[in-house]
Ligand SMILES: Cc1ncc(C[n+]2csc(CCOP(=O)(O)OP(=O)(O)O)c2C)c(N)n1
Ligand code: SF4
């Protein structure tokens with residue numbers, strides 16, 4: 001990698017994250033992955049929601065859309081549908097993607113939209129000062145669960161695998177090389193990629209030491225991607241925190257490939273023009 | 289049945305049955321028969337929110353001159369069920385007729401001057417098909433015969449309906465229709481004949497279809513929706529033309545995804561649109577604010593139905609204007625347009641895209657069930673000539689346009705419109721921000737928020753967005769007068785309420801009443817000074833709209849201070865009938881005279 005390439009992705013804006021926040025690692029890994037994937041800043045759109053993590057687009061010099069809480073996935077899908085030549089990456093928090101916006105994740109997975117979703121999972125609502133998130137643990141003490149959470153956490157990876165996800169991975173911001181590799185693989189992937197990026201919140205719920213102790217790379221233990229059942233098994237480890245690419249298939253066409261079969265590959269962003277007059281008149285005449 | 293010099297000859301027809309009897313397709317066939325006989329058409333679909341059973345009806349108003357609404361009463365009633373007869377027989381005009389199957393319908397209490405024409409519809413139908421659904425076609429045969437329209441026109445319409453997929457079905461339908469046709473002919477029961485011109489091919493379409501067509505003609509190639517009556521015809525049309533025209537049709541998982549995908553597509557450079565009805569729009573509201581804040585143009589169509597909540601899914605209303613005026617949190621600019629009919633709808637689509645893109649704002653279109661779903665009307669000479677105007681789109685950086693690596697996407701300018709770039713363009717990267725931001729798209733919401741040196745910037749950015757309204761209002765269409773200028777009474781309408789008012793104005797004027805109507809189509813932002821001038825009429829002003837609180841009347845008052853003298857408001861879900869407008873105007877006239 002040439003440093004000059006990395007520089008192209010540098011923003012003039014310093015992240016406003018707390019010192020030590022896991023999101024710094026995700027930002028660095030994303031830049032690294034984009035450079036290593038040979039992308040130019042203008043070819044990439046980074047789309048986020050609202051949360052500490054969702055501030056990311058301002059900190060990387062690409063096209064960006066800092067949208068509404070929970071809605072980066074549909075915005076990203078719209079961008080990709082309109083201009084399939086773009087690399088479209090959605091980046092947001094666990095509240096954003098596994099809570100308010102989870103419906104969109106399920107459907108993007110089943111459609112196999114060619115967008116890459118990086119969820120900065122800190123098991124807490126950071127920006128709103130520390131409330132229970134969908135991935136908070138049973139018994140976890142937060143501002144909204146002073147006596148410990150009484151809700152079972154969501155298991156996003158098996159859920160999305162079950163929903164038809166074609167690329168499902170977990171990685172850890174404390175393992176930047178691995179994270180960059182996972183993102184690069186996701187960019188190469190044909191369709192939707194879910195990357196659960198463990199990104200500890202040092203201010204409201206610091207799981208840094210715990211994750212460091214418990215995480216391991218499944219690849220290091222000889223894991224080979226095969227079928228969904230193997231992936232389910234690999235994800236499920238009550239004793240440790242497995243990271244890696246659990247499941248991947250390049251067999252399914254992406255939604256955008258399927259769309260192109262209908263619209264003839266005419267990208268809406270490149271077809272803004274009036275109808276041929278005769279075609280328009282004939283369409284009107286269909287009603288006669 | 290009316291025949292006079294000013295209006296020409298006209299006829300009203302109502303077919304009634306249970307859902308699942310195929311009454312809508314029968315109605316559409318009959319509508320085609322009359323349109324292909326050279327008549328002008330206006331229809332209404334008395335639909336119910338069910339698939340089978342209940343009671344549904346289809347109303348056709350046709351005339352040798354332009355017709356606008358449902359006309360007056362019913363000249364021909366074709367009830368295929370007793371319920372259909374019971375619901376509508378009282379509206380049959382003197383001189384009119386009821387065509388019915390005596391084995392199904394008991395035509396009790398027929399008024400004097402209304403003829404009953406018994407035709408064994410079911411019996412004839414069963415000769416050709418085991419399913420009695422074909423009795424529709426027999427009825428159409430009888431009706432066509434009654435109107436003195438030549439049979440071939442009906443045969444053609446039947447072939448169009450069934451033929452392509454299933455020639456056998458078309459053939460047996462034509463035979464059944466023929467028998468109904470001949471039977472009435474042999475009875476000598478033909479009631480009257482209008483002047484028909486069989487060479488005519490004027491298209492008949494609903495405002496939904498017209499809007500879809502107009503949008504695609506204006507360069508829209510991205511349409512997103514989640515199914516909801518009465519907006520679904522738009523997505524049906526788009527999907528059925530996607531291959532031919534190269535359209536991207538996205539059926540999202542909910543309306544929230546629908547509008548966010550539309551905003552994403554527009555941000556990426558498409559002309560993008562989405563459509564829904566009130567309930568779906570309610571879910572979209574937060575994102576309309578997102579479009580305004582990120583200055584991403586979008587066109588959103590709301591085909592209104594009666595509410596609140598799920599309300600009456602297949603019934604009409606003009607009750608969503610207040611929602612559009614108050615979409616989501618705080619102030620942001622928006623454009624609200626309400627076309628009157630299909631032709632208007634076609635042209636409004638193009639205007640909406642050019643306005644939305646030039647001003648980088650959301651444009652909201654209000655259609656309603658009355659004109660949107662079953663409301664077909666004749667369009668003549670639709671002109672597809674259109675110039676796409678995308679406003680300030682740039683593809684190369686100009687001096688000062690880039691600093692710190694970012695494009696000055698939200699630049700403060702003299703006309704409050706900033707240059708826009710599309711992803712994929714080198715060197716013009718920016719972040720579209722739903723947070724308050726500076727000219728380069730940096731947050732003003734975090735480390736700089738509330739700092740005294742940044743407060744003026746927040747004010748400027750907010751004002752820049754809001755001030756676009758000042759320019760937009762000068763470009764919007766002013767209300768148009770129907771009828772002569774200067775009248776004792778002016779009916780003030782918006783959107784589809786123009787149509788019943790027109791027919792009422794025509795009839796009232798024949799009775800010697802001095803009345804006209806003033807039709808608003810562009811509802812927001814209102815050009816107060818111009819509108820004040822236009823509404824400085826000496827006569828009385830009566831507002832006509834289909835909602836409880838008088839939403840447009842209130843808007844007019846709020847924006848211009850103008851107070852109506854009276855209003856006619858309807859909110860039972862049924863369309864506004866010209867006769868209701870007439871009654872309202874006449875009672876106001878009495879008042880006017882009583883005061884004098
Ligand atoms: C519709 C809506 N509801 C609530 C909020 C308030 N809100 C902002 S960020 C956030 C949660 C953030 O948590 P997460 O997505 O996990 O991001 P983190 O800050 O932890 O990175 C919430 C609830 C909002 N902005 N919009
Ligand atoms: S509050 Fe937590 S998530 Fe937010 S910036 Fe600070 S450490 Fe990161």
Ligand SMILES: [Mg+2]
Nearest residue numbers: 093094124126
């Ligand atoms: Mg979080």
